[in-house]
Amino acid sequence: METEKYNNMDSIELNISAEPENLSVARAVVRQAASITGVRESETESVTLALVEALTNVIRHSYDGPCKKPININFSKINCHDNRSALEITVRDHGKQVDPDSIKGRDLEDIKPGGVGVHIIKTVMDHTEYNKAGDCGMQLRMLKYID
Amino acid sequence: MSNNLISTPEVIKAVKHHEDKVVIALTGEIDMKCSGMIKEQFEDIFTHEPGCVIVDMTNVAFMDSSGLAVLVGALKQARDTECDFRISGPCEDIRSVFEICRLETIFQIYDNIEQALS
Numbered sequence: 001m002e003t004e005k006y007n008n009m010d011s012i013e014l015n016i017s018a019e020p021e022n023l024s025v026a027r028a029v030v031r032q033a034a035s036i037t038g039v040r041e042s043e044t045e046s047v048t049l050a051l052v053e054a055l056t057n058v059i060r061h062s063y064d065g066p067c068k069k070p071i072n073i074n075f076s077k078i079n080c081h082d083n084r085s086a087l088e089i090t091v092r093d094h095g096k097q098v099d100p101d102s103i104k105g106r107d108l109e110d111i112k113p114g115g116v117g118v119h120i121i122k123t124v125m126d127h128t129e130y131n132k133a134g135d136c137g138m139q140l141r142m143l144k145y146i147d
Numbered sequence: 148m149s150n151n152l153i154s155t156p157e158v159i160k161a162v163k164h165h166e167d168k169v170v171i172a173l174t175g176e177i178d179m180k181c182s183g184m185i186k187e188q189f190e191d192i193f194t195h196e197p198g199c200v201i202v203d204m205t206n207v208a209f210m211d212s213s214g215l216a217v218l219v220g221a222l223k224q225a226r227d228t229e230c231d232f233r234i235s236g237p238c239e240d241i242r243s244v245f246e247i248c249r250l251e252t253i254f255q256i257y258d259n260i261e262q263a264l265s
Contacts, residue, residue: 020180027176027209045209045240052211056179108249113216113223116248120212123247 012036012075017068018059018093023052026073030089033075037087038146046124047087047144053117054091054140062095062138069094077146086126086143094137100130159188160206165264167198174206177214185214189221197230201263205236210244222254231255235263 014029016022030051034044055071063069072092079085105119122128127143158181160172169192173185192200202218204210218234225232235257237245245251257263 020178023178023180024176046243048209049211049240049244052178052209056211056213059179111219111223111250111253113219114212116212116215120244120247 014073014075016055016071016073018055018063018071019066019068020059023055026051026055029073030075033089034087034144037075037077038085039087039144040146043144047089050121050124050142051089051091053120054089054142057117058091058093058095062093064095078143080143080145085146087146089142089144090139091142092133092137092139094133097132097136097138100132100138103130158184162188162192168201168264169195169197169199170201170203170260170264172203172206176209177207178209178211179213182213182217186217186220189217189224193221193224193228193230196228199231199233200225201233201235201260203235203260203263204238204241205260207237207241210241212244212248215244215248215250218254219250233257233263235260 012029012033014026016025027048030048031044034047039047051073058071059066074090076088077085078088103118105122106115108116108119121140121142125142126145129141131139131141133139158173158175158177160174161170163170163172171188171192177185200221202221222232233255236259237256242251242256245254245256
């Protein structure tokens with residue numbers, strides 16, 4: 001997807017360790033980023049939910065549990081090729097690499113605990129893409145349109 | 148960043164008994180940090196074989212899939228023991244988590260604790 005960063009809009013960088021205690025910090029920052037970039041108030045909590053699901057997946061799957069390894073999160077307001085603006089959130093870990101195409105939500109017909117994080121992310125965000133990040137780790141890029 | 152700077156409020160506000168019903172009132176924001184604590188509380192509640200468990204979510208501001216997973220596990224446990232399992236008072240954002248995961252019809256969800264108790 002072709003996008004262009006706003007020249008007059010600084011990105012917000014958040015670097016945390018992969019520990020559940022830091023999820024509340026991430027929630028506070030994404031709510032602020034959503035407010036600054038103009039995400040509808042009614043959609044702020046769904047964006048917050050998507051980020052928490054992404055971070056939880058990193059902690060559980062990329063790092064096999066809580067640890068001190070880093071998670072790099074970036075929030076930016078971007079201009080998309082169709083002249084729509086969006087809040088772009090990237091989540092980069094330094095853990096295991098997997099085939100991006102293998103990251104899918106599970107069948108919801110099977111009522112059982114867990115495994116719905118990817119489904120939630122793909123449902124509430126307008127665009128999501130997973131990519132391998134350099135030599136190690138994955139990067140998730142999510143967009144929420146503002147207009 | 149020091150963990151001491153970040154505190155998650157006690158997520159289990161109260162556990163009260165109303166005749167054969169047990170009401171577990173949750174509060175704050177539910178994520179993977181505290182979902183294990185809630186799971187342990189449910190396991191303790193079910194050892195007493197209650198006739199009905201009500202999860203009061205009136206004061207829950209945020210819940211992710213970790214919290215939802217605990218509720219699904221508790222619902223299964225309730226069904227296994229023929230216990231009624233009800234949710235009360237979730238705000239719109241919490242209801243949407245159930246809806247996104249297509250679980251809003253699996254759970255008995257009431258608008259408030261009074262309706263859930265009746």
